[in-house]
Amino acid sequence: MDLRFLLFVFVCAIRCNDANGLSAQFLQDYFADKFIHQIVVFACYNHLERVSLSRQLMLSDTKLSYISISENINMKTTLAVNYYKLGIVLDLDCTKSEIVLDKFQKERLPYNESYFWMVISKDSMPPIEILRKLPLTVETEFTLALHHDEIYVLYDVYNPSYRHGGRLNVTYMGVWNPLDGLSIKLTQYKYKRRADFQGLHLNFSIALSNPPLPDLMTYISNPINRHLDTMHRFNYALLLQLRDYYNYTMILTQSETWGYLINGSFNGLLGDMIKGLVDVGVTPLQFKRERIDVAEFTVQTYLARPSFFLRHPKKTSVRNGFLKPFREEVWWIVVAVGFIYWLILWLTSKLELYYRNRMPFSKINLEVGFETGFICMAAISQQGLTDSPRLYSGRIVFLSLFVWALLLYQFYSASIVGSLLAEPPRYINDLKDLLESNLEIGIDDIAYNYDFFATTSDPVALELYKRKVAPNKYRKKPAFYNHTEGLRKVKKGGFAFHADVNTAYKIITLFPAKHVATVTSKHSPFKKMVTYGMRQIMEHGLSERLMHVWQYRRPICPKTHSSTPVPVALGEFLPATLLLLMGLIIAVAVLSVENFCKRCKYPEQLSCNTYVIPGFKNQADINMYIQGHS
Structure with a gap:
């Protein structure tokens, strides 16, 4: 009797080891195909079965954790993802298997690509009722394996979106047997084979800067006044292409703002995403650090190019326009040469006076120093x-x-x-040059620009806002204008206006180009779906076609523009006016001093209306001077 019992136990142990060896080989092949090397097993195996399974899997360099199913399982701790992917094996035939699924759902763990599920059952048909209750999504990695003898029949299980009322989809994936190993029939990319959402309703939201007239759908669907909200309307057209690709229905709402962090919470579109009201944003958002924790960025669909538009001024400096023709060293050489000529003229005049018996025969000989100096000044000034x-x-x-x-x-x-006549040199090449120029600054009156100056740490941008945008004693309110008013000021000159090129091109860079992308809610199951679909749309050239529909091209500068006479500004002519005014003032001052001196020195001659020629001692000298000039 004892011998028979021992034989029975031995046979059962061999069968158990064979069964566990078979399961281990299947799991090893499956997870190796998924490049997963860390597995958590939920089952009701006895100690011998657990040891056998662990030994078989660890031989293939796979880390395995066996968890006995109980009510006290902490799923977040047990399934902590230290790697990008974690394999989860669940024996559905275990009487407590539903505890694992319930705990996973109650602790709000997602059925996403971090967890690759392998659910094993000996049933002949998939357990639809159990699977239908699971909150699966389009990104779920959930494989059902029906075990018959030594064969595992595999099914791919997903739901486009359980939260939105999607339908459960169970698709034959392949088969595994000891002889042929793993044979997978589903070779398409996951988001391509799961492209049909069967009209599932998804929530989208758009934030606009201008009122949608006559109504929202007409405004965003038709390229009329396309310089208004170009980025939002262009991205909406892209998402219509994505809708046709995945066969879903868009439920569109309008948000007040794009979504900014105010007092620790987000408003607008991002706030609705956090509340679970919005799945995908029609309005593309800029990459910002605080947004990474609340939204998933997918594909860059639009390159926003906010730039400063200006009529480039002529460069102003301490040197006035009348000193520009010559460099500083040339002016000093001119002064030196003029001084040398003055010395030589002074010397020749002295020699002339000496050889003429010290008698002044010309006006130059009367006041040699002054007269020769005036000759040099007259020659240089062409007098x-x-x-x-x-x-x-x-x-x-x-x-x-x-x-x-x-x-x-x-x-x-x-x-x-x-x-x-020449075109003025372009000296404003970046934001710092603009800051140091004498141009006034205006900013497009949209929410993004307010947020930019409130959150930026760029010292040049902050200094620009402080000096040229923020209110001060000369400017009662911030220099924010609508695009029409701002570009009208640009037309007058002396003004730089910051706006998106697609807005400005319709009416007519110095901030870095801003890269924006379509966003989904944080941990959204639609992130990779949107990413894949958008990549397909852009690679097939559909986005390029929409660019021509929604974006204005850069205006062409007419050839006659360069030949148009440019009037001389008052600022350039002002130094000459000041020089003339200074000359008049000096002349009047010298005249007054001379008149005063004459009155003090020759009061009798002035009262008798007698003119005395300086330098002549008597009438004989005067007669000799007249004969010399006759």
């Missing part, structure tokens, strides 16, 4: 004179001075005229 030297040496110096001054004046005047 005429009433007298000239008498000696040949003085005349040669005089002639060479005027020839030199003539050439200098020709270069100077040609440079002035050329600078007025």
Whole structure:
């Protein structure tokens, strides 16, 4: 009797080891195909079965955790994902198997791509009633294996969206047997074979900057006034393509804002996503650090190019326009050469006075220093004179001075005229150059720009806002304008307006281009679905076609624009006016001083209306001077 019992136990142990060896080989092949090396097993095996299964799987370098099913299982701790993928094996024939599914659902763990489920059963048909209650999604990795003898028949199980009332889908995947191993028939990419949502209703939301007239659907569907809300309407057209690709129904609502963090919580579109009211955003959002925790970014569908539009001014500096033709060292050389000519003229005038018996025969000889200095100034400024030297040496110096001054004046005047005809150099190349210019600044009055200046850490942008946008004693309110008013100011000149190119091009860069993407709610099962669909749309050229529909091209500058005369601004002519005014003031001052000195020195002659020529001691000197000039 004892011998028979021992034989029975031995046979059962062999069968059990064979069964566990078979299960281990199947699990090893399946999870190796999925590149998964960490598995958690929920089953009702005895100690010998657990040891046998663990030993077989660990030989293939697979980490295995065996969890006995009980009411006290902490699923979040047990299924903590230290890797991107974790395999979960559930023996559905175990009497307590539903506890695992209930616990997984109650602890709000998602059926996403972090968990690859392998549910094993010996039933002949899939347990539809159990599977229908599971909150599966389009991204679920859930495989059902029906075990018959040594064969495992595999089924792919998913639901487009249990939360939205989707239908359970159980599709034959393949088979496994000890001889042929694993044979998978579903070779299409997951989101391509699951593309039919069968009209499932999904929630979308759009945030607009302008009122949708005459109604929301007409406004976003028709390319009329396409410079308004271009980015949102273009992305809506892309999502219509995605709708046709996946066969879902869009339930569209309008949000007040894109979604900004205010007092620790998000408003607008992102706030609705957090509340579970919105699945996918029609309005693409910019990548921002605080948004990563509440939204999933998919594909960059639109390149927003907010830029500064301006009529490039002529460069202003401390040097006025009348000093620009020559560099500083050239001006110093001109002064030095003029001083040398003055010394030579002064010397020849002294020699002339000496060889004429010290008698002043010309006006130059009366006040040699002043007169020769005025001759040099007159030559450089192309003015005429009433007298000239008498000696040949003085005349040669005089002639060479005027020839030199003539050439200098020709270069100077040609440079002035050329600078007025030539296109001004482009010196505003980035935000810092714009900050240092004398241009006024205006910003497009949209929510994004307010948020940008409130959250940016760029020191140049902050300084730009402080100096040229924020209210001050000269500016009573922030320099935010609608696009029409802002571009009208640009047209007048002296003003730079920041707006998106598609808005401005209809009416007519210095911030970096902003990359925006279609977003879904955080941990959304539709993230990869939207990503794959958008990639297909963009790679097939559909987005490029929509670009031509919704975006304005850059205006072409007419060829005649460069030949249009540009009037000289008052600021460029002002130095000449100031110089003239200074000359008048100095002349009047000198005249007053001379008049005062004459009255003090010759009061008798002035009262008798007698004119005294300085430098002549008597009438004989005057007669000799007259004979010398006759």
